[in-house]
Amino acid sequence: MFHRYIEKIKTIVKWGKILLPLSSIRFYPPQFILRNPVIQGVTAAINDGHEVAVIVFNLKNMNELAEQLSQSQFAHLIKQIKKYFRAAVEEEIATQDVITLHDFYGDGLTLYIKVDESRLCLSEIDTIMRKIINHVERNLQKYNPAIQTIFTTGYMFVEKKYHSIQDSVVRAHRQALAMAEKRVKSEFNEMVFAIKRIISKKNIKLLAQxxxxxxxxxxxxxxxxxRGPAGTVLESPLSLFSVARQTGVLYELEMIVIERVFSQMKATKCRQDIFVNCTPLTLGNIRFTRDLKTIMQQYKGISPKQITFEVTENDSIEGLKNFIYNLKMLRLMGFRIAMDDTGAGYSSLSIISEIMPDIIKIDRSVIQNIDKNSIKESMLKGLMLIAREAGSLVVAEGIENEDEASVLTRNNVDLAQGYFYARPTALINSIAT
Incomplete structure (x- = not known):
């Protein structure tokens, strides 16, 4: 009788979760049709202006472990893995950014997180995945040193333009899983084919802001x-560059972008200064300055003084032994260097003294609602002092309204960028001049 009573209580608690707020069922929500916490969480994040990353953690040797262990031992291992993943996610990611960690009936674990597009760095996603895996593997080693787990990871972003959020979520999850598993004849191979076709045909579009x-x-x-090819899943720069990064062709893609910039500058007889985004991985490539000189030979007449290479992403520059050397070479050639996302984290501040950029771009996270936040205005003043000490001009990014713009004026900020001033558009003669 008592046993039956306990089971009834468990059932009530389980199904009672249906009525709980999303924050209460963030980790391993129950599988029910009445309410889908993944879709609700993703929809809310997108409506609030965030991007949503779908990260898959796949236990590659699950079948081998199932054969190696008894049924009860294997069930307990899976329970421990889920426990360690939850602890790792809670430690590495801010609570408000976690949409849900889901087990989807044991087909690996899937983490949905919201990301602020204005300070999104693909390298941060790589770092988060690596830290979570390291955290889990350390705890599993303590739990049972004899058990060897092999995790693979992949990620993709939910496409906002797809005809329904639910279809976008399913599609992004499938693609992230393909990235993690890298199976033959899987969607991973289709994406490899798609990104290589983009590179071979140089099928990208450039917009100027x-x-x-x-x-x-x-x-x-x-x-x-x-932007990638219109109407495809790789049209979004997030998807385009994340696939390129995960499939090992990021350098090739970024060099095509640089070549297209030169090409369009020549075609439009552009006399404006131009900013071009580049990751440290590309700028630190041993081939970079040589390949850049080849492009310059093709498009003679374009002055390097017109072009500023904007260092994007917060990849660690430690270990990129050619990075600082290449920056020195670029300066000798006449190019300028800008540093993106300043103020988004300690890492960007710590490398200012190493890079000594000509231009510092202050991250949108500092600028957003700065007119209503005196602490943010103090941060702006502090960053401007650093910039002045380094001899750098300051660009405030992501200005969306007149109130934010007025704060820049009273603080004598040099430059600004954002939808308040202009949206990205195609580079045409009238803009170029």
């Missing part, structure tokens, strides 16, 4: 932004 002189309201420069 003005960077404005705050004092004169004139266009100071144009930042070139990349």
């Amino acid at each position: 003005p960077i404005i002189n705050v004092a004169t309201k004139e266009t100071y420069a144009l930042e070139m932004l990349t």
Whole structure:
């Protein structure tokens, strides 16, 4: 009788979760049709202006472990793995950024997180995955040193333009799983084929967004932004560059972007200064300056003084032995260097003294609602002092309204960029001049 009573209580608690807020069922939500916490969480994040990353952690040797262990031992191992993953996620990711960690009936674990697009770094996702795996493997080693687990990871972003959020989530999960498993004849191979076809055909589109002189309201420069083939899953720059990164062709893609920038500058007779985004991985490649000189030979007449290489992503520059050397070479050639995402984390501040950038771009996270937040304005002033000490111009990114812009004016910020001033558009003669 008592046993039956306990089971009834467990059932009530289990199904009672249906009525709980999403924050209460963030980790391993129950499988029910009445309410889908993944779709609800993703929809809310997208409506709030965030990107959503789907990260898959796949236990590659699950079948071998199932054969090696008894049924009860294997069930307990899976329980421990889920426990350690939850602890790792709670330690590595801010609670408000976790949408859900889901087990999907044992087909690996899937983590949905919201990401602020204005300070998104693909390298941060790589770092998060690595830290979570390391955390889990350390605890599993303590749990049972004889058990060897092999995890593979992959990620993808939920496409906002797809016709329904649910279909977008399913599609992103399938693609992230393909990245993790890298199976023959899987969607991974299809994406490898797609990204290599983009590279072979140089099938990308560039848009130009003005960077404005705050004092004169004139266009100071144009930042070139990349899009993949229209109407495909790789049209979004997030998807395009994340697939390129995970399939080992990021350098090739970024060099094509640089070549297309030169090509469009020549075709439009562009006289404006141009900003081009590059990751430290590309800027630190031993082939970079040589390949850049080859491009310059093809498009003679374009002055390096017109071009600023903007260092994007917060990849660690430690171990990139050619990175600082290549920056010195670029400066000798006449190019300028900008540093993106300043203020988004300690890492960006710590490398200012190493890079000594010509231009510092202050991250959107500092600028957003700065007119309502005196601490953010103090942060802006502090970053400007650092920039002045380094001899750098300052660009405030992501300005979306007049109130934010007014704070820049009273603080004598040099340059600004954002939808308040202009949206990205194709580079045409009238813009270029």
